[in-house]
Amino acid sequence: MEHLNETNGKYSTYILANGLRIIHEPLASRVAYCGFAVDAGTRDEMPDEQGMAHFVEHLIFKGTHKRRAWHILNRMENVGGDLNAYTNKEETVIYSAFLVEHFSRAFELLADIVFHSTFPQHEIEKETEVIIDEIQSYEDNPAELIFDDFEDLIFRGHPLGRNILGNPEQLRTFRTEDAVAFTRRYYRPENAIFFVLGDVDFRRVVRLAEKLVGNVAGGTATGNSSDNRRMPPLPYVPDRLVMKKGTNQTHVMIGARGYNAYDEKRTALYLLNNLLGGPGMNSRLNVALRERRGLVYNVESNLTAYTDTGTFCIYFGCDPDDVDLCTRLVYKELRRLRDTRLTTSQLAAAQKQLIGQIGVASDNNENNALGMAKTFLHYNRYESQEAICRRISQLTSDQLLEVANEMLGEDYLSELVYLG
Missing domain, CATH: 3.30.830.10 (Metalloenzyme, LuxS/M16 peptidase-like)
Incomplete structure (x- = not known):
């Protein structure tokens, strides 16, 4: 195992053979946190995929090869834990908070939804309306909406200027195969990290990682993989x-x-x-x-x-x-x-x-x-x-x-x- 002590010596890291990077910091608490951060956000969408990164973040909770949405919903809730996610312009994070004795349960569930989601079409049709309601709620709040419109102004024509939530017309065109294509492109071990903050032995973290995600196909560890795929914005012109x-x-x-x-x-x-x-x-x-x-x-x-x-x-x-x-x-x-x-x-x-x-x-x-x-x-x-x-x-x-x-x-x- 590789241990890094570049900062305060408190954290440990490890890289699986498939490129997944792991970071762990101990925490003297009954509550622990763990999750996956994927190096993919709104700026990584193709022109016909606007809103896809956030769309996928919603839909990964809606079914895997071995779980239906109801089972995912209850897996951590039944032990008092919390399952959450967010998307921004450059990353998507899926994580859980739980009592430390439920670490294995949380890790297994997160690995399942991040790498084995199926995006059932009937769930897509329901969740699309939920996201459209989210968009409408956002548009009713000018103090929030103006931040997105401002980024569109200073990054005119570039993916960084896109609204994270997308638009209703585009969302209604998304199908199972579109979400699968997006996750195949970005939800790969070498393009993600797994993080743990909690009172969990690091050797146990690595053993579980090898068991749960060690066989997920990936490339080699290259650190930040975004450098070669992301187009820099055009020169800035005040407006x-x-x-x-x-x-x-x-x-x-x-x-x-x-x-x-x-x-x-x-x-x-x-x-x-x-x-x-x-x-x-x-x-x-x-x-x-x-x-x-x-x-x-x-x-x-x-x-x-x-x-x-x-x-x-x-x-x-x-x-x-x-x-x-x-x-x-x-x-x-x-x-x-x-x-x-x-x-x-x-x-x-x-x-x-x-x-x-x-x-x-x-x-x-x-x-x-x-x-x-x-x-x-x-x-x-x-x-x-x-x-x-x-x-x-x-x-x-x-x-x-x-x-x-x-x-x-x-x-x-x-x-x-x-x-x-």
């Missing part, structure tokens, strides 16, 4: 789009493409984003727009890092009469970050706040398991919380100023506005 939506509020997105997941500058942008519009009530945008002037209920900024690009965006919703003032105030705060170097005390306070937020967030073990899965899937290693905090604490005001001028300039930013 502005106004859409009539009939909403009571005006909703606004301001942002641009950001750094990719491997760019060393992403840590500086991470800190700037938190300072500007992170979850703290003392973020600069919240103070400027809400606390001082009462112009908005919610204002926030967000980062997403993909394997070859990223996004940075600011969102707020306000009364239509206040949109020009709110927009000016946002650009004023961006200009402050570009023009004024943080003092030593300001930098130290920003670092302390972000490191504290990371520490508080780490109390959620489910999030820790999913974070470990995503990191290992794309980086082939797991960076500890301590290592992340060390990178944050080493940032300088000059680095922040450089990144602010590169990423937050007005001529670099795009705008999307939903009008009532």
